[in-house]
Amino acid sequence: MIQNQLLAALSETEHRAVVCHLRKVSVSLREVLHQANAEIKYVYFPETCVISILSTMEDGSTVEVGVVGNEGMLGLRVLLGVKKTPHLAAVQVAGSALRMSADLLDQDLKGVGSSLRPLLLPYTQALLSQVSQSVACISQHSIRQRLARWLLAMRDRIESNSLEITHELISLMLGIRRASASENLRELQDRGLIATRRGGIRIVDSQGLENIACECYRIVKEEYDQLYSENSR
Structure with a gap:
């Protein structure tokens, strides 16, 4: 079964031509797949993992500027003929991905x-x-709005309301203090929208969380929904 939605859109003949260049790999939490300002050696088609694209500041702080799940591919700069990336790419949800040599993709x-x-x-x-x-x-937008958007985006990519994430990871992804992450998570829990536990968060009320999230969640989701719809035709 093909779990990556881009690859699933290939015809049977096209998939046979591509699959011989793919290798299934397991990636672990916080594993770095692309180093900033380094050559891209592989591109990744996530299956069950989720990968963050991070911008790193001079003081070492990070903020997530993009996320890739089973809807896409990490390493799009190869499509543009560029073999280096200014961003760090690290795994935020461990799982599996299909890996391809960047050189082979470039040839294709x-x-x-x-x-x-x-x-x-x-x-x-x-x-x-x-x-x-x-x-x-x-x-x-406020930290609370951004947090709600981020939790919903994670839920969409792993297709589960149970998220194996920590307060520390959220603070790194959103570029905020850990205390701010904990405070805003506690507020969402007090409203009955989520339930927190050690090392994880469960979304209890998706609609309530969507009501708090900024319009960015809806805008991005509609963009991807349109992409999936076109690929399924």
Whole structure:
């Protein structure tokens, strides 16, 4: 069963041509898949894992500017003919992914009958929309709104209301103090929207969480929903 939605959109013939270049790998929590300003050696098609694209400041602090789950691929700069990335990419939910050599992907994309290019181009647009919306979100919305959006986005990608994440991870992803993460999580729990436990969070009231989340969640979700709809035709 193909768990990555981009690869699932390939025809049977196209999939057979691509699958020989893919290797299934297990990735662990916080494993770094791409180093900032380093050569991209592999691209990843997540299956059950979730990967964060992080911008790192001079003081070492980080903030998430993009996230990739089973809807897409990590390493889109290869599509643009660029083999380096300014961002760090690290695993935020452990799981499996399909890995391909960046050189092999580059060769496929340059081919006349590339099967991946028609899928990756619209996905690139969706990811760029996500990144630009994240930038606006950081500057315009409260921590509580951003936290609600982030929890919902995580839920969508792992397709479960039970999230194996810590307060520390949330603070790193949102670029906030751990105390602020804990305070806002406690407020969401007091409202009956989530239930927290050591090392995890369970979403109890999705609609209530959506009501608190900023419009960025809806905008990005609609972009990806449109992508999935077009790929299924």
